[in-house]
Amino acid sequence: MIESFRIAMQAIASNKMRSLLTMLGIIIGIASVVAIVSIGNGTQASLEESFAELGTDSISLQIARNADLSPSEEFTMTDVEAIADRFEDEVTYVLPNISGQATIQADIDDAGVSVNGTIAEGDIINNLEMVSGRFLMDHEVDEYRNSIVIGDDLSEALFGEGQAVGQTIHLKRGNSTTGYLVVGVYEAQESVMGFTGYTIYAPYTTIEKVMNFNGKVPSITVKLQQDVDVNDFGARMIAFMEARKGNVGQSKYDTFSAESIMEMASEMLGLLTTVISAIAAISLLVGGIGVMNIMLVSVTERIREIGIRKALGAKRAAILQQFLIEAVVITLIGGIIGIALGAVMGNVAGNMLDMKASISLDAVLIATGFSMLIGIFFGLYPANRAAKLDPIEALRHE
Numbered sequence: 001m002i003e004s005f006r007i008a009m010q011a012i013a014s015n016k017m018r019s020l021l022t023m024l025g026i027i028i029g030i031a032s033v034v035a036i037v038s039i040g041n042g043t044q045a046s047l048e049e050s051f052a053e054l055g056t057d058s059i060s061l062q063i064a065r066n067a068d069l070s071p072s073e074e075f076t077m078t079d080v081e082a083i084a085d086r087f088e089d090e091v092t093y094v095l096p097n098i099s100g101q102a103t104i105q106a107d108i109d110d111a112g113v114s115v116n117g118t119i120a121e122g123d124i125i126n127n128l129e130m131v132s133g134r135f136l137m138d139h140e141v142d143e144y145r146n147s148i149v150i151g152d153d154l155s156e157a158l159f160g161e162g163q164a165v166g167q168t169i170h171l172k173r174g175n176s177t178t179g180y181l182v183v184g185v186y187e188a189q190e191s192v193m194g195f196t197g198y199t200i201y202a203p204y205t206t207i208e209k210v211m212n213f214n215g216k217v218p219s220i221t222v223k224l225q226q227d228v229d230v231n232d233f234g235a236r237m238i239a240f241m242e243a244r245k246g247n248v249g250q251s252k253y254d255t256f257s258a259e260s261i262m263e264m265a266s267e268m269l270g271l272l273t274t275v276i277s278a279i280a281a282i283s284l285l286v287g288g289i290g291v292m293n294i295m296l297v298s299v300t301e302r303i304r305e306i307g308i309r310k311a312l313g314a315k316r317a318a319i320l321q322q323f324l325i326e327a328v329v330i331t332l333i334g335g336i337i338g339i340a341l342g343a344v345m346g347n348v349a350g351n352m353l354d355m356k357a358s359i360s361l362d363a364v365l366i367a368t369g370f371s372m373l374i375g376i377f378f379g380l381y382p383a384n385r386a387a388k389l390d391p392i393e394a395l396r397h398e
Contacts, residue, residue, distance in 0.1 A: 011298065011326055012333075019330060022294045025287020026334030026374065027341065030367050032280035034342025034359060035349065040273035042350050042357035047265050056259050057226070058125065059234050060097065061241060062219040064254040073245045073252060075217040083220060086240055090228045093121050096217040098204045105170035105177060106158055113154070114197060115171065115211075117204030123149075123186065125223045126201075131155075133165035133184030140183075141203040148180040149201040151188030157198075171200075178210060230257050284370070287334070288378035295327050295382035303389060310391035320387035327379020328372050335371025339364055 012019045061083075063069060077096060084094040098117035105111075118125070123135040131152050140147045148169065155164040168179045180202065188199070208215075224233060234255035242248045299306075306319060343359050350357030 005325055005329070007322055007326075009329065012330060018294065022290055022330055023287075023334030023337065025283055025290050026331050026371060027287075027338040029281060029284035029287050030335045030338025030371060031342035031345060032283065033277045034339050034363060034367055035345035035357075036273060036277050036280060037363050038343060038346030038357040038359040039349050039353075040269060041360060041363075042346070042353075042355045043269055044266060045358065046355045047262055047269070056230065056257070057224045057228075058221055059224065059230050059237070059255055059257040060219050060221045061234075061237055061253060061255055064252050067252040069252060073247055075220055076215055077217060079241065079244070080217060080220055082244060083222065083237065083240070087222070087233070087237070090225055090233060091222050092225055093119070093125050093223045095119055095122065095125055095221045095223070096204050096208075097219040097221055098207050098211070098213055098217060100173065100207065100211045102171040102173045102200075104154075104158070104198075105172055112198070113171070114199045115148075115207060116199060116201050117207030118201050119204060122201055125221065128186040128201075131185045131187050132163070133182070135184050135186075136201065136203055141205055144205045144209060145203055146178060146180045146206060147183045147203065149184040149186055150182055151199060152185050153188040154198045154200070155182075155185045173211065176210075230259055284374060288331070288374045291327055291330055291375065292378040292382060294330075295323060295379055296385070298326070299323065299382050299386045302386075304395065306386055306389050307391045307393070307395040310389070311395060316387040319389075320383045323383035323386045324376065324379050327383065328375035331371045331375035331379075332368070335368055338371075339367050342367075 061075075063074070075096075080094050080096045084091065095118060100115055102113055102115050103111050104113055116122075118136065119141055120136050120138045122128070123130065128135070128149075133149070135149055136147060139145075150164060150169070158164065158169070159167060164182050164185050167182050169182060170177050170179050180200075186201075207213075222233075222237070224230065234257070238253050238255060239248075241253050242250070245252075309319065339359075346357035346359060
């Protein structure tokens with residue numbers, strides 16, 4: 001085995017350029033797959049981190065897609081209160097989701113903001129960490145105050161290093177412009193893949209009035225107590241609302257949570273990574289065919305050498321082993337180079353996408369093993385052809 005490996009390395013070293021070109025398909029294929037997998041792993045980690053920040057103990061009740069609702073079947077504040085009363089032993093907070101888009105009257109690059117109506121406990125529900133000032137208070141919600149809490153990203157864009165708390169921000173929606181007092185600044189979190197957007201929190205009562213929701217609530221978010229199963233609670237909340245609205249079994253309501261969204265996103269990401277990796281792996285097959293062609297050329301060039309070895313007593317298995325090892329060494333070296341190149345490509349792409357690409361040990365081992373399998377599969381025919389050569393005919397070869 002060791003002698004066969006030494007001979008294989010000598011053969012590769014004697015034809016460096018040909019060996020490198022032979023490895024090229026393997027290098028490109030392995031590098032592509034490794035880079036894609038590392039980017040996929042990094043994206044998965046970013047997804048999990050982002051959804052963890054949203055909290056896995058919250059669930060929202062919403063109108064099902066394409067549901068045909070009568071006005072009486074839509075959500076109202078009385079429904080919010082009914083959920084809070086019905087499940088008081090299982091919930092911490094129940095929040096009406098009232099939000100909309102507005103434009104900041106200021107000279108900044110991105111003047112669009114998302115305005116979320118919330119309650120005094122909105123910082124807890126949304127897992128916000130305050131940087132300065134405070135969050136909303138009960139009396140501001142009860143009195144329809146024009147108080148807002150902004151992210152530190154928006155604070156920096158508007159006021160630089162200056163103090164945002166106590167400043168007034170003017171928001172325009174349609175033809176109406178309203179001034180809001182900044183009472184607090186929270187630490188804004190980057191969303192998946194590094195894309196951000198300005199989000200402002202204000203009393204839901206104020207937003208409901210300013211944006212003319214007319215008592216309707218688009219969706220309802222519930223923050224659960226510990227040890228309450230999110231999926232089980234969601235099913236019971238839908239059943240409760242259907243019974244309340246008189247549309248049992250009509251599937252007009254649905255729920256979503258950070259956990260369910262993460263599962264769906266992970267499945268889609270996994271499928272996408274698999275499909276792209278499979279496409280990239282086609283180059284591995286092309287590389288394998290290239291290895292087989294070069295090994296056939298090598299067998300033809302070394303027919304006389306094979307004849308001499310057989311005449312000196314070399315067995316068929318030894319010849320087979322020598323050429324098979326040579327093919328495996330070529331693909332293995334190509335695979336190792338491909339893994340290193342793929343890791344670099346993944347990190348570069350990760351930096352561009354503002355995320356940390358990661359390659360697992362499993363991926364490295366699989367890539368290494370796959371490289372060896374390609375060498376065995378595509379090297380078997382040339383090696384077998386060399387092993388079957390008749391020594392007399394081989395010695396006659398010029």
